[in-house]
Amino acid sequence: MNNTPLFFAPVFQERIWGGNRLREQFGYDIPSERTGECWAISAHPNGQTTVINGPFQGKMLGELWNDHPELFGHFPADRFPLLTKILDANADLSVQVHPSDEYARTYEHGELGKTECWYIIDCKEGAELIYGHHAKTKEELRQMMEEGQWHELLRKIPIRPGDFFYVPSGTVHALCEGTLVLETQQSSDTTYRMYDYDRVDEEGNKRELHLDKALDVVTVPHVDVYYEPRVIQTTGAKITTFVQNEYFTVQKWDIEHEWVVEQTDRFLLVSVLEGKGDLCTAQETYPLKKGDHFLIPYSFDCFTIQGQLQCIVSSPPRENNVFSIHMTTKVR
Known part of the structure; x- marks a missing residue:
């Protein structure tokens, strides 16, 4: 029986919208000035965290999940179910939507869906985020997307440090510039990008959009999900x-x-x-x-x-x- 807490070395992901606040706020040794994500506790294949202490030092979380199910109370799942991140939105993230478990299982090679939530660690004065849309039908949503009516379509909500948002699959959402967030989510890396502000990377290429899949999974009309802490x-x-x-x-x-x-x-x-x-x-x-x-x-x-x-x-x-x-x- 292991009575040692398992501490992890984070995995950092560079993003077009990332910055350096993960170093400034937490002292992390980040790879660049465009570091957008700290995968803090993860068994996802795209970024597994490693134990840095105790008898399992050097083991990845996914290894422990497979080899030592007693550590997790023999939790009945085929994979480690959660992923903890810290996100530094130095610029606006793309507007996106995530699939449900059923949709991801069918169309994303058995991946989990992605329901998540955000705790606002810090944000600039007057910061906002995108949560939901104003379309009443999928036909109206598609038309507004095709005509580029993003300002009229998207709902922006003011935020402040300490706010909490629950973001179920099917919700149109995006973090905006100047926001530092702890995200708890299902262990999934599937995102359908709807709009990316026509940005280009260092090679002058726009990032891929996933409009058909996004329209498949988006909730229309938008449903606000309130929480009662x-x-x-x-x-x-x-x-x-x-x-x-x-x-x-x-x-x-x-x-x-x-x-x-x-x-x-x-x-x-x-x-x-x-x-x-x-x-x-x-x-x-x-x-x-x-x-x-x-x-x-x-x-x-x-x-x-x-x-x-x-x-x-x-x-x-x-x-x-x-x-x-x-x-x-x-x-x-």
Whole structure:
């Protein structure tokens, strides 16, 4: 039985819209000034993270999933289900939409669909993001896309640090310039790009669009998904549950001094966004700092976090999940 938290070395992805805030905010050794994504905890083939401590040091997360299912409570899935990222939107991301599990399984060689959510770590004053569209039918949507009526079509929403957005598959969306986000998502890398502002890369080429597939999967008319965060103040911590559904549970832990955590999930993915402290088990103490990402295996019954820290924590779906989101067609 392994009673060691698994800390990971992030994998960095360069993007046309990336910048250098992953270095400025978290001290990461990024590959370039166009680093857009930190894949913090990932078993996806396009960017697997590697354990940097303990008896499994040097092992990739996907290897552990296949070879040591006891670490994950023998979670009933054919692949590690979640992916944690930090995104630096130094410029606007492309407008895109993601497929459902069923569509991706059929048309993307067995890939998972992509439902995700965003926690806004930081953003510039007056920042916005794109969430949804104004078309009433797919015919109207197609016509507005073909005529380039993007300003009239897309819904922009003002944001500020600490905001949380749930982005189910089928939702038209895009992060905009000046935004730093922690993203929790299904373990998928399938994105259908609808509009890319006619940008070109360093070779003068435009990026590929996926208009037919996007029209296949987009939700029309747009449906806003509201969440009702639940806040619990415990001794030593404030716990905010943003969403709990069939894909994941996502929480924010604001540790104020010391908090004893009783492990009730198959496993936990933890990202430290602010502060420093220690994770204490009965056997050992592990220092924690801003920018750390680690997994708490199934074997942990109880552990303590000491210090002043802010963490985003995700876990796979539980049986008999309690849903904490409500769907509505009202505009924000």
